Amino acid sequence: MNITVLGAGAWGTALAIHLAQRHPVTLWARNAAQVAEMSRLRANPRYLGDYVFPEALRLESDLHAALHSADLILSVVPTAGFRSILREIKASGCKAPVVWANKGLENGTSKLMHEVISEELPAGQLRGILSGPSFAGELAKGLPTAITLASSDAIFACEAAAAMHGGTVRIYSSTDVVGVAVGGALKNVMAIAAGISDGMGFGSNARAALITRGLAEITRFGMALGGKLETFMGLAGAGDLILTCTGDASRNRTVGLRLAKGETLDEIITSLGHVAEGVHTTREVFNKARELGVEMPITCEVHAVLSAGRSPRTAVENLLNREQKAEHY
Structure with missing residues (x-):
């Protein structure tokens, strides 16, 4: 072939x-x-x-x-x-x-x-x-x-x-084209969040929580578009999310790490040398989630950091201070 x-x-x-x-x-x-x-x-x-x-x-x-x-x-x-x-x-x-x-x-x-x-x-x-x-x-x-x-x-x-x-x-x-596409796109948004958390020294507990709740957001968004639950539990969902949120070679996690250290987004993008798809994807997911009526708190905070000048620390504090609720997807 x-x-x-x-x-x-x-x-x-x-x-x-x-x-x-x-x-x-x-x-x-x-x-x-x-x-x-x-x-x-x-x-x-x-x-x-x-x-x-x-x-x-x-x-x-x-x-x-x-x-x-x-x-x-x-x-x-x-x-x-x-x-x-x-x-x-x-x-x-x-x-x-x-x-x-x-x-x-x-x-x-x-x-x-x-x-x-x-x-x-x-x-x-x-x-x-x-x-x-x-x-x-x-x-x-x-x-x-x-x-x-x-x-x-x-x-x-x-x-x-x-x-x-x-x-x-x-x-x-x-x-499941929709599920695989959503998993691949949205894991980059969550990787920026994980990088911010790691860059601020919040530890492994916080990273695990972000990955798990990030998967919940991805699943809600994907299923609203017609994706299948099992896809988000598989390689294109959980697998890609875990790798991108934890691996040192992740460009999107690197963006989060450097934002947490005080660098501007323009400085990071200019010096990165590769495309970090999550930067643009965050804005589009934020807009699409509002259109669909899907709750995505992590995405909202990442969007505020990237597009509205919110400090990484404030973004994480906002997530921690959300009202207590039952865990669900």
């Missing part, structure tokens, strides 16, 4: 390295200079260190050339660029199935990526989402990883998962 991976950031490159161990893979990036550097070094030092590319991995900066013989397209461009890349895929005439691995809600519309793709590609063009607990460096290193591929077409979900499954990577199939 010829697979084209769109987006040569850390995650896109790591997925391309994994897939090229079993398939011919083309890794596309829009920046021709970056592609030339990767071709020369056979690595992506800018985003993924010195992990060496397999021989079956080809580099390309021309999108039409990258899509020409694709049997499967894996889009790993940032959420902000997802709609535009879908339009370019459509304009190219390529009818290959599209799986996306970016996580978030679209800026300004609060739409999840399955809603965006439904608006931009023909209904008959197969599509799915790949998500779950996975740091790019560990995947590239060949460490054990388990993730989920969801599609409303159960047969495609199984076939696409089987094509990507292998080696140290285990891929489960699902038909």
Whole structure:
């Protein structure tokens, strides 16, 4: 199977390295200079260190050339660029199935990526989402990883998962596109909250509470949109949430840690070097939750820190001072 991976950031490159161990893979990036550097070094030092590319991995900066013989397209461009890349895929005439691995809600519309793709590609063009607990460096290193591929077409979900499954990577199939999408997007919001808590030295008890109640928020939000409860208890829900809220490689947790130390959001974003999807996702989730009437106190406090200048300490105090109630989802 010829697979084209769109987006040569850390995650896109790591997925391309994994897939090229079993398939011919083309890794596309829009920046021709970056592609030339990767071709020369056979690595992506800018985003993924010195992990060496397999021989079956080809580099390309021309999108039409990258899509020409694709049997499967894996889009790993940032959420902000997802709609535009879908339009370019459509304009190219390529009818290959599209799986996306970016996580978030679209800026300004609060739409999840399955809603965006439904608006931009023909209904008959197969599509799915790949998500779950996975740091790019560990995947590239060949460490054990388990993730989920969801599609409303159960047969495609199984076939696409089987094509990507292998080696140290285990891929489960699902038909709950909404649940997998929500889990992948909202865990980044909760990771910012966990980073704030850790950065202020509130300890392991507080982190565990944030993760658990964060999962409750994610579940309420996702089920209001039609997601399934079992998805939020699985890899794309609890699994991804735990990893992102505790792992040192989490960009969104890093944002929270640095906010707690007194850095401004602009300073953090400028120096981070990678996209932290949770920053934009928080605003969109906040707006969508109000529209749905879903209670999301952690999201509200993170939004106030990011967008309204609320101090991290005040945000945590507000959460602690909420009225006592029975625990429920």
